[in-house]
Amino acid sequence: MDSKELREQIFHLVAEYTSQVHGPTPFVPGTTRIQYAGRVFDERELLNMVDAVLEFWITAGRYAEQFEAQLGEFLGVRHIIPVNSGSSANLVAISTLCSPRLKNGLRPGDEVITPAAAFPTTIAPILQNQLVPVLVDSTVGEYNLDPDQLEPALSDRTRALFFAHTLGNPAEMDRITAFARKHDLWMVEDCCDALGSRYDGQMVGTFGQLATLSFYPAHHITMGEGGAVYTNSARLARLARSIRDWGRDCFCGYDNPPDGKCGRRFRHVPGLGDYDHRYVFSEIGYNLKITDVQAAMGVAQLEKLAHFVAARKRNFQILYQGLQSFATLIALPRWWDKADPSWFAFPMTVADTAPFARADLMAYLESQRIETRVLFAGNILNQPGYRDIPCRVVGDLENTDRIARGTFFVGVYPGLDRPRLDYILDALALFFHRYV
Ligand SMILES: Cc1ncc(COP(=O)(O)O)c(C=O)c1O
Known part of the structure; x- marks a missing residue:
């Protein structure tokens, strides 16, 4: 059998296995567990993942590129930055706003208004970046930031708002956006639970400068573990990618041509001399990237x-x-x-x-x-x-x-x-x- 035939056979067997092992199960009242959330998938997810495994590119590649394009289309957003969890997305988003290269960026001691009723890793990145969370009350029923608390929360150090659209329920964006505009505040929307939610016909996450998603199995789509930062700002997207990718300055993306996408890979860098742009670090970053196997699952999930x-x-x-x-x-x-x-x-x-x-x-x-x-x-x-x-x-x-x-x-x-x-x-x- 040649490799093409082998591949076809593998795919055929994976599809058959999936329907036998992971097909729908009958509901037995009192016995079947009624989960609060869970992954919903069929053979498409497994076939994409097997495809990515057989290709063995492994790190983010063509599936990740496809995922970015398709999710961007769904959200109507220009830049999607996949990361390895929703918590990482929150960390990248807040760290992006703290970049020293960002004019008007956040600096240690600046205050960020955020609800006290939260998922912990919405608040953690505020602390991890030496910012001060200003904890406000929420409303019962909506479970979102109470807009009446915004004015009382304001001080001369207030620089940003960071809040979730809790359990998918959009926060009161008319008042929150007006407040952010009035006081010239950054706004980051944690949409980890809210993919597909709209307010006044507009996708959540597109009201502020940056937004985040989680692809943990409990969420609207899954990659096993995964998340994304999204934004319409090319400037913020480049900073976010850099912070995700070790803090590097290079922004080649997935195609990685030998001379770099810019065609100026080897260049004079102040303080470094003639240097390889791939190893120029303009941010203090992390490594929070996804693999292409995760992205392959995500592509199949996006179809659904x-x-x-x-x-x-x-x-x-x-x-x-x-x-x-x-x-x-x-x-x-x-x-x-x-x-x-x-x-x-x-x-x-x-x-x-x-x-x-x-x-x-x-x-x-x-x-x-x-x-x-x-x-x-x-x-x-x-x-x-x-x-x-x-x-x-x-x-x-x-x-x-x-x-x-x-x-x-x-x-x-x-x-x-x-x-x-x-x-x-x-x-x-x-x-x-x-x-x-
Ligand atoms: C509102 C909110 N933000 C952030 C996260 C963290 O996402 P992850 O579990 O992918 O790190 C969650 C997780 O469920 C969440 O509900």
């Missing part, structure tokens, strides 16, 4: 993205409609008028006055094989690693504490079909009927 977003919205609506009669026991999710969320999950908040505790409800659901999660770090200031962080706190964070005490979520991901969603609704109804 529109369908994934539609399924998440549909599943959310099924749960939302089904829970209306229990709105006195739990706060149901809310979204701003102009928001069109591509939901990550279905959040609920148990009222302090409810006749049961959140822990009871979560334990009950878990006992019914329904996965639950609390809203990430809750109040970040109560987390062991963050208790003593240098920060400024605005107000009493009352809602943040309520979220920390009462909020949890169940899944809406595309792997959940109608029988599974009905099972969640039935289980919740059974629990709530003990009290109403």
Whole structure:
């Protein structure tokens, strides 16, 4: 058999194996685990990955290039910078704004307004870059930064806003953007949970200068591990790529011609003399790159993205409609008028006055094989690693504490079909009927 035939046979076997081993499984109520999230894939992902493995380029290459182009098209954004996680994307985005080469960039001690109810690695890069997080309250229901807290948060050191569109629910961008413009602040949107969400018809992540995504399996598309920074600014994109790639100055991209893309690889560099541009480091960087095998999976996932977003919205609506009669026991999710969320999950908040505790409800659901999660770090200031962080706190964070005490979520991901969603609704109804 020649290599072409071997390849075809490998692909044929991989497809057959995938449908046998990873095909749909029947739903057995009470036995099948109802995940809060998970990867949804078929043979396309495995075939692309096997293709990348057989090619053995391994580091980011043609699949990564294709991924950048296709994701850029989906988002309507010029520059996509893939990285190895959403946390890395956040680190790259904030570090980019701290580049000494950036006019008006962030400097140590500058303040960044951010909600205290967060995923930890939205706040971590602020601290890692010697900036000061200014922690503000969120709203219960939307679980996003409360725009009323912005003016009270302002000081003469305020330079940026960094916040997530929590669980895919777009933050109130009219007021936030107006505030950022008025005070000339940088704005970075953590869209790790919000791929495909829109506000006033516009994709989230395109309101500020930089935005981030995660491709961990729980998110809208996956690469196993992965993430991306995106921006419409060529200047910021070049800095972000440099920080991702060891801090190097060279911006050749994937084709890597011997003389460099610029045709001036060997040049005089002040302080270095005649030097190879590939080894000129103009930033203090990291290595946060992806492999082409990850990108190959991402390309197959992108083909399904529109369908994934539609399924998440549909599943959310099924749960939302089904829970209306229990709105006195739990706060149901809310979204701003102009928001069109591509939901990550279905959040609920148990009222302090409810006749049961959140822990009871979560334990009950878990006992019914329904996965639950609390809203990430809750109040970040109560987390062991963050208790003593240098920060400024605005107000009493009352809602943040309520979220920390009462909020949890169940899944809406595309792997959940109608029988599974009905099972969640039935289980919740059974629990709530003990009290109403
Ligand atoms: C809002 C938010 N930001 C950042 C991250 C970090 O992404 P990753 O797990 O890919 O590092 C997550 C993870 O779920 C997240 O929910």
